Amino acid sequence: MNEDSATNAGLGNAAATHLHRVDQAKLPPTEPVQPAQSDQPLLRNLRGIRYCLIALAVLALFHTLYFARAILLPMAMAVVLGLVLKPVRRKLTHLGLPNMAAAAVVFVTFTAILAVAISLLWQPANHWLEQAPEILHDLRKQLEGGGGPLESLAEAEQELDKLTAMTEKAARSDQPMAVRVEQPALTSQLLNTTGSLATSLGITLSLLFFLLAAGDQFLEKAVQVRKSWTEKWDTVLLVKEIEHKMSTYLGTITLINIGLGATIACGLWMIGMPHPLLWGVLAALLNYIPFAGLVIGVCVVFIVAFKDFGNVPHALLAPAVYLAANGLEANLVTPAVLRKSISLNPVVILVAVFLGGWCWGIGGIFLAVPYLLTFKIICDANKRLEPIGVFLSR
Incomplete structure (x- = not known):
């Protein structure tokens, strides 16, 4: 009986399989379901609404920042x-x-x-x-000293303006009194912001x-709110990668900038500039700012050197020292040390520096690259944001 029942069950399964194949052969081939023609404008509108919401969210983010x-x-x-x-x-x-x-x-x-x-x-x-x-006034006077006929023409124009003003003043006795608003000095403006700087520092x-x-309390809490073990592990890996790359990048850049500042300070001391330590520290701080920091540093040391040396040819030694040290750092030291630890597009870095300076001033300029690097790491770890990470890469 057992053999007969097993035989009947096998025949039943074979028959069912055959009938299923016959039914499948009779059915028309399936085609992917496509939205109706009436739904396509709605989908396009939803896609446009989504892009508008993203743009509004970005604008709201910059407004808040x-x-x-x-x-x-x-x-x-x-x-x-x-x-x-x-x-x-x-x-x-x-x-x-x-x-x-x-x-x-x-x-x-x-x-x-x-x-x-x-x-x-x-x-x-x-x-x-x-x-x-x-210093700026003296530099402008010396640079304008070689104007020749143009300088004489400018002086004649100024004298003519003074003569015209005196004539009009004599012709009209009821002329209103001129009021001139004196702008506060640069040091006064800086001292007025001491309170806010002290508060920010505190x-x-x-x-x-x-x-x-x-x-690591925040990391532990971030792991606790995750549901699956895969999500917990991905969170740990992401946070550890951000900490490692950020600390490596900022620590390495800090050491490189200290060496650059010491080199520039020694070079400026050798050519006789006073307070070389101050300009070395300034060079180290400005080197955190990509591209723009070099231009600012060169201009500052040139102006200070002009004040000390009194002539433009001798003052050009200071920016020459600055450019030479910065060229060695940018072309030899930094690429050899960092290598591929930071692979950001230079154009994106420049845009981030501009936006950071617009939002947060000097502090935003310093923080632009670290937070851009963090955002790229997050994009690389998320499949949905991976195209943005590719766009940010070099």
């Missing part, structure tokens, strides 16, 4: 500094220090270095800022300490 820069800029600066200093704090914890003690050591050391640098450079920087208008340092003391 611009008008909330007083609080967002210190927070963004603290996050970047935390990424740079976190490997140092982690090494101290591996040596046996508690997390809070390691964070305190790193924070106190960083704050002490910053305070010493400000105290050493504040006096010469303030001195040169006070003399900046006079917010940055406070948040930096708590970020260092928090350790």
Whole structure:
């Protein structure tokens, strides 16, 4: 009986399979379902609405960044500094220090270095800022000194304007009194912003300490809110990659900039410029700004050298030293050290620097490249954003 039942079951399955094949052969070939003609305008409208919403979201983002820069800029600066200093704090914890003690050591050391640098450079920087208008006036006079007939023509035009003004004043006794508004000096404008700078610095340092003391708590919380193990693992990998690349890039760039500043300071000291340490620190800071930092640094050292040396040919030695040191750094040192750790399109970097300067001023210029690099890492890790990462690549 068992053999008969098994035979009947096999025959039944074979028959069912045969009938299924016959039915499939009779059915017409299936075609992909396409939207009706009446639905296509609706789909196009939805696609256009989506693009408009994306554009509005981008505009709202820039609007928020611009008008909330007083609080967002210190927070963004603290996050970047935390990424740079976190490997140092982690090494101290591996040596046996508690997390809070390691964070305190790193924070106190960083704050002490910053305070010493400000105290050493504040006096010469303030001195040169006070003399900046006079230096620019003298430089303009010497550059206009070789004007020849053009300079004489300009002086004649000025005298004619004065004579015309005197004639009109004598003809009209009821002429209203001229009112001239004096603009505050550059140093006064800078001193007026001391309060806001101190507040921003206080917010940055406070948040930096708590970020260092928090350790990996935010990473643990980000993993907890993920549902599957794959999402948890991807989150850990993404955060670790951002921390590694950001700390590597910023730490390496900082060391390169310190070496560049020391080289420029030595070169300027050899040609006899005063306060070479100040200009070396300025060169190191300006080197964080792609492209524009070099132009600003060359102009500043040329103006200062003109004030000290008194003539343009001798003053050209300072920008020559600056350009030579910067050329070696940009063409030999940085490509050899960083290699492919940062592969961003130069045009995109320049646009990011412009947007950062427009939104957050000098701080935005310094933070443009680090946050652009972070955004590229996120795009590379997300398949839906991968085309944007390809566009940002070199």
